[in-house]
Amino acid sequence: MKTPELDLPSGIETHFSETPQEAAQQLADTVAEFLRGRLHSAERASLAVSGGSTPLPFFQALSRKTLDWGRVDVLLVDERWVDETHEDSNTKLVKENLLQSNAAVAQFLSIKQSGSTPEESLGAAETELTNLMRPLDVLVLGMGNDGHTASLFPDAPELSHAMNVKNRDALAAMTPPSQTHERITLTYALMREARFIALHLKGNDKLETLKRACSRPNDVLEMPVRGFLKSGLRVYWSP
Numbered sequence: 001m002k003t004p005e006l007d008l009p010s011g012i013e014t015h016f017s018e019t020p021q022e023a024a025q026q027l028a029d030t031v032a033e034f035l036r037g038r039l040h041s042a043e044r045a046s047l048a049v050s051g052g053s054t055p056l057p058f059f060q061a062l063s064r065k066t067l068d069w070g071r072v073d074v075l076l077v078d079e080r081w082v083d084e085t086h087e088d089s090n091t092k093l094v095k096e097n098l099l100q101s102n103a104a105v106a107q108f109l110s111i112k113q114s115g116s117t118p119e120e121s122l123g124a125a126e127t128e129l130t131n132l133m134r135p136l137d138v139l140v141l142g143m144g145n146d147g148h149t150a151s152l153f154p155d156a157p158e159l160s161h162a163m164n165v166k167n168r169d170a171l172a173a174m175t176p177p178s179q180t181h182e183r184i185t186l187t188y189a190l191m192r193e194a195r196f197i198a199l200h201l202k203g204n205d206k207l208e209t210l211k212r213a214c215s216r217p218n219d220v221l222e223m224p225v226r227g228f229l230k231s232g233l234r235v236y237w238s239p
């Protein structure tokens with residue numbers, strides 16, 4: 001495979017694979033290894049994952065890894081405001097694909113608590129995350145072609161609040177007009193301090209978006225993913 005040309009900021013590691021399965025497997029190997037390492041020195045480890053379509057093979061590969069899953073807290077970086085039985089539910093995706101096999105005994109911390117809007121459930125969702133140690137251990141992000149990541153959407157009126165580095169809340173309610181469902185997301189301040197951050201991408205369109213994001217790295221409100229394009233990030237990509 002011809003290695004895609006990308007002018008990423010220095011210190012970003014790239015892993016380009018021929019197939020989505022290969023990328024998923026590589027990412028699962030690395031995440032499992034990192035979690036094992038954390039569990040040597042800490043009582044619990046945390047794993048924050050994205051929804052959408054890209055992570056499915058990664059979830060399946062990771063769920064079969066051998067590690068002390070009973071000491072791992074799994075949470076979503078964002079959720080759509082739908083019922084858990086809805087096809088668009090990220091919780092459903094994670095429960096059906098990641099919290100299976102060896103990973104079935106991991107503890108799932110739900111960022112979607114009861115309430116008719118994300119705003120209404122924020123208090124209960126923050127409570128759910130009270131015992132989560134900061135910083136997060138592992139954060140696996142996706143990216144949309146508008147430059148969003150997690151539910152940090154460029155058109156959300158709440159974006160500056162959710163991306164404010166001084167905002168110590170774990171969560172923010174998001175109502176991007178471009179999206180069918182309202183959303184709840186981890187805040188940028190919480191996510192950016194994670195010990196291990198990966199951006200998992202599939203498709204040539206995502207590479208083009210990444211190039212666009214690299215062209216003007218400082219305008220994070222235009223493309224929120226820019227906030228993560230820093231030394232230490234690991235990019236996993238396949239066509």
Ligand SMILES: O=C(O)[C@H](O)[C@@H](O)[C@H](O)[C@H](O)COP(=O)(O)O
Nearest residue numbers: 050051052053054142143144150
């Ligand atoms: O719930 C979500 O929608 C996400 O967590 C979101 O940030 C996702 O990661 C990107 O939109 C990429 O989605 P795809 O993997 O479907 O391209």
